[in-house]
Amino acid sequence: MHARTSSPTLWANFAIKRDLWWQFTVRAVEMRHRGSYLGFLWAVLNPVLMAALYVSVFGLIFKGRFHVLPDETGMDYALGVFLGLILFHLVAETLAAGPTFIVGQPNLVKKVLFPLEMLPLAQLSAFWFHATISLGLCLAGQLILGRGLTDNVLWLPLILAPLLLLTVGLGWLIAAAGVFFRDVGQVMPVLAQVMLWTSAVFYSPAAIKALPMAWSFLKWNPLLHTVVLARETVLWDQPVDLHRLAYTWLAGIAMFVAGAWFFRTTKRSFAEVL
Secondary structure, three states, rough: HHOOOOOOOOHHHHHHHHHHHHHHHHHHHHHHHHHOOOHHHHHHHHHHHHHHHHHHHHHOOOOOOOOOOOOOHHHHHHHHHHHHHHHHHHHHHHHHHHHHHHHHHHHHHHHOOOOOHHHHHHHHHHHHHHHHHHHHHHHHHHOOOOOOOOHHHHHHHHHHHHHHHHHHHHHHHHHHHHOOOHHHHHHHHHHHHHHHOOOOOOHHHEEEEEEEHHHHHHHHHHHHHHHHHHHHHHHOOOOHHHHHHHHHHHHHHHHHHHHHHHHHHHHHHHHOOO
């Protein structure tokens, strides 16, 4: 009898939160392009321009290589860098905007019944929406200009899911910390730059492994392993490294749980601080 009476309430709460998440996500996407003449078209133009830039600079001018494929071309390198940058920007945007997810909405924080966890989720969903467009363009580039796509592309959702968990947990954690410590916002841009140069976006992990002391620290960076997995499995049709994939899942789940716990523990004090 108890289960029958509580179940509708549970599903009703879920439906309300889902609708709020959708509304705030749409608003976050629209706000990103509001006021520009081309509007939503920038969601496609930005990654296309970024891809063209990196193909030109890294693939043609600097003739960069990852030195993984025996017949690696400039296009292989450029597409690998483009894919790595798409994944990096997801984490970088989370780090940069995370401290403002809650402090930027003080009017909603003071509403007792408002599910505050929806605010970071909506912003992160907007980030992932734009990243999905960029990923589609990267795969199209691989199909048209690169080596083509194989069945290994089916691994991509399993490779990206841990990164989704990680960014959500990280977003909750930073959003809550930003309420109590405003200096968090000053540290995040520096941390984003550190992540860029320690996540194997522009080079192969073999370059780090040649430095045992550096590798002893950087091997724990889950973004590094996600970038390498996506690049080697999807673009270069190499067998997926299940050990590396398992580690990204462990790291993603751990960050998701830690972020959810910290956010839930501290959110009752948000209104007092703001």
